[in-house]
Amino acid sequence: MRISLLALFFCFIAGITITLSQSTDWLPELTEMWEPVPVYVQPAPFSEPPSDATLLFGDDYLIKWADADKWNYSNGVLTVEPGTGGITTSGSYADLQLYLEWRIPENVDGADQRRGNSGIFLQGLYEVQILDSFNNETYVNGQAGSVYKQYPPLVNASLPPGEWQSYHIIFSAPVFTENGGLARPAYLTVFHNGVLIQNHVEVKGPTIYTGLPQYEPHPYKLPIFIQGSRHEISFRNMWIREL
Ligand code: MG
Numbered sequence: 001m002r003i004s005l006l007a008l009f010f011c012f013i014a015g016i017t018i019t020l021s022q023s024t025d026w027l028p029e030l031t032e033m034w035e036p037v038p039v040y041v042q043p044a045p046f047s048e049p050p051s052d053a054t055l056l057f058g059d060d061y062l063i064k065w066a067d068a069d070k071w072n073y074s075n076g077v078l079t080v081e082p083g084t085g086g087i088t089t090s091g092s093y094a095d096l097q098l099y100l101e102w103r104i105p106e107n108v109d110g111a112d113q114r115r116g117n118s119g120i121f122l123q124g125l126y127e128v129q130i131l132d133s134f135n136n137e138t139y140v141n142g143q144a145g146s147v148y149k150q151y152p153p154l155v156n157a158s159l160p161p162g163e164w165q166s167y168h169i170i171f172s173a174p175v176f177t178e179n180g181g182l183a184r185p186a187y188l189t190v191f192h193n194g195v196l197i198q199n200h201v202e203v204k205g206p207t208i209y210t211g212l213p214q215y216e217p218h219p220y221k222l223p224i225f226i227q228g229s230r231h232e233i234s235f236r237n238m239w240i241r242e243l
Contacts (some may be wrong), residue, residue: 026211031149032139038156044194046166046237047099053239056089056100066090066223079234080118086228088124092221093242094173098122099166100238104132106162108231112138116161118229119148119207122171123222126186127207128198130167130233134158145192148207153190153197164236165193170243174203176217185215 049055056064057076070084104116118130126147133144133156140146145153145167159165168191175184186203189196205213226235 028210031141031210031212033141033152034139037140038143038153038197041155041157041195043157043159043165043192046101046164047168047194049099049237049239050241053099053241056238056240057236064090077234077236079232080229082228082230082232084228086118086121086226088225089223092219092223093123093240094221095243096122096169096171097241097243098169098171098224098238099240101164101166101236102130103164103234103236104130104161105232105234106160108132108161110230111136113142114230116229116231116233117227118231118233119227120167120169121207121225121227122169122186122188123173123218124225125206125218125222126171126188126203127227128167128169128188128190130227132158132161134160145190145197147188147190147198147201147203149209150204150207150213151198151201153192154199155195155197157192157195157197159193167192168194170200172243173220173222174215174218175220176215180217182215 057078061068061073066088068087071081072079108116115136116132119127121127129142129144129146129148131144140152141149144158170189172187174186177183187200188198188203189200190198205215
């Protein structure tokens with residue numbers, strides 16, 4: 001009796017595994033985590049660029065970005081023009097230290113993922129989420145500072161909409177073998193408003209909305225992408241140090 005119950009249990013688990021792995025009808029909800037909710041931590045101030053940093057939002061920003069002329073630039077602040085999509089750096093990067101400040105407008109509307117959603121895509125593929133998470137419930141691996149759909153932030157260090165916030169990101173690019181296998185995954189460390197929220201997490205693959213991420217071989221260096229938004233999110237003081 002005990003053996004047959006055990007056998008039945010394993011058949012049940014195997015059935016679930018096969019169903020999940022074979023199904024092509026992924027629902028985005030299947031990869032959402034809602035608990036535990038990261039606790040709130042009072043943030044710390046901003047960071048100035050070190051002497052060897054490359055500034056990405058100076059007056060020469062149109063050289064640093066391939067398509068940023070569709071957004072609105074004024075005095076070192078670049079603001080999303082809603083509906084125009086995201087922007088991509090002219091340069092390509094692998095391992096890096098990246099700092100930037102971002103601001104969601106005070107009059108932001110919407111809820112859940114539709115409230116100031118943007119994101120920093122390292123190599124155009126691996127997203128650190130931007131969202132108003134000051135007082136806005138969503139799945140926790142989709143809130144501000146999450147490695148989107150992979151890791152919730154360790155704590156919630158968000159400031160209210162209308163205030164400038166900062167990300168300090170350390171990124172190690174993935175390395176692929178000549179045969180296209182994965183030799184080393186990507187890693188991310190992120191500080192949000194001076195607070196450590198991602199501690200050298202192993203990135204599971206490119207950011208996708210539906211299903212599970214899976215690495216595909218790509219060049220060692222690729223451009224950075226900032227996701228467009230339906231809100232007028234502003235960016236400033238973005239600088240980079242290649243490692
Ligand atoms: Mg996003």
